[in-house]
Amino acid sequence: MTAATTSLIAITQGDPCGIGPETIAKAVAARATGPAVVVGDVAVLRRAVRQCGLLLPVAPVQTPGDALQAPPGCIAVWQPPGLPAGLADLPMGQVQAAAGQAAAICIDAAAALALRGAVAAIVTAPIHKEALSAAGVHFPGHTEMLQAAAGGAPVRMMLANDELRVVLVTIHVSLRRAIDMLDFDAVLSTLRIAHRSAAAWGQAAPRIAVAGLNPHAGEGGLFGDEEVRFIAPAVAAARAEGIDARGPFAPDTVFMRARHAPDHPGEFDLVVAMTHDHGLIPVKYLGVEQGVNVTLGLPFVRTSPDHGTAFDIAGSGRADAASLVAAVRMARRLAAA
Structure with missing residues (x-):
């Protein structure tokens, strides 16, 4: 794996019924992500901004690279093809097959961007394994999905702080x-x-x-x-x-x-x-708030926060973005190596 030639990173929205979108909104509001494109649903991110009580623009982009033109403090969202309709209307904190399907589509799309060098790294917000299964996705988690997307090379999970x-x-x-x-x-x-x-x-x-x-x-x-x-x-x-x-x-x-x-x-x-x-x-x-999950062995950099979808507080605006910020920081450090 060679050093990245772009500063852009991709952040997947995670399960739209969990806290992932809220942590993304808070991280962008804190100017903690640097150049980033969110791979997800525009309406879901706008809902997360409202849930967090933030005044933050959410801008759809036609291509991931267009996110580099977005001003600081703006959530640039690239919506991959095939996302189910009505994701922002799903109830928070519940397992939904449509949410699992959306999460899987975003993961696959982000991996494709990384494999062709369009992004320096991917940071994945939390997904719910039951929702993945309900959607008919036969991978138990991110690690296995990304391994398959990268051709099946041996990978290992590392958790670090x-x-x-x-x-x-x-x-x-x-x-x-x-x-x-x-x-x-x-x-x-x-x-x-x-x-x-x-x-x-x-x-x-x-x-x-x-x-x-x-x-x-x-x-x-x-x-x-x-x-x-x-x-x-x-x-x-x-x-x-x-x-x-x-x-x-x-x-x-x-x-x-x-x-x-x-x-x-x-x-x-x-x-x-x-x-x-x-x-x-x-x-x-x-300390969960500083932990970062890193997938070792992939041909690209992938990190994620050290927590799950936190359905019990999803939609309340109380989600802590610290672990996502740590994951972004780790991704940038590894991508620059």
């Missing part, structure tokens, strides 16, 4: 299935992707800690043998390739050791975790 970066071996599957999916190749592939991707944020030789799967990282096979059978061998194979990987370490302590804080320089630059919740709970505990 200023204190901790975690890369996952498995993501949106049941815990039972996730354990079945783990093997030597999956762990080694994750280590390779994490090592290669770290150069984009200035770490050509990242120190990677590998969290075990079982309590105490298996305690030599007493509490499970996955560490002995394939996690430790994958770490050894990665080290033989010049990757500074270490472990497996007990998952209940390794995240504390990797955390970077003013009074606690971390021992590691990132942690590889075997399953979704093993890895994401520590990052989210440190």
Whole structure:
């Protein structure tokens, strides 16, 4: 992935019944996005502006590149073909098939823009997985959709904030299935992707800690043998390739050791975790508002905020845009690398 030749980024609106459009409106009002085109529905963004009590122009653009001519503080919206009608009339905070269909169309359109170099990066507002399913979309989330759009290359999910970066071996599957999916190749592939991707944020030789799967990282096979059978061998194979990987370490302590804080320089630059919740709970505990989801391995930069659609507050104007702003900031930094 080479440095972008445009300053324009694409921001997908997310589920129109969730808080995504409101966070976009607040981020633009705060002049926190830089040159950006929102891939979404004009009426949905205008509704979000009203919900947030803002005085903010929403301008439809004929092509994504026209957004570069929009003045600061204006939401430039490119409406991709095929969006369902009446999205702004859908009730807030509810699963709607039309909302899932719209979210999927916007994701695919933004990925197409990134693949042809029309935007420097894409930032995706939250979608609702039930709405996707109701719309007949057979991908469980953004990561899998973008992987398919990019031709199926191996990708991994990373959740990061200023204190901790975690890369996952498995993501949106049941815990039972996730354990079945783990093997030597999956762990080694994750280590390779994490090592290669770290150069984009200035770490050509990242120190990677590998969290075990079982309590105490298996305690030599007493509490499970996955560490002995394939996690430790994958770490050894990665080290033989010049990757500074270490472990497996007990998952209940390794995240504390990797955390970077003013009074606690971390021992590691990132942690590889075997399953979704093993890895994401520590990052989210440190503060959802600053967390950023990054998809590693794509031929373009994609980030997203570290929260969901928040149906319980959608439409109230109370959504916090901090995580979206952090995602935009991260996207711009990675796109410039």
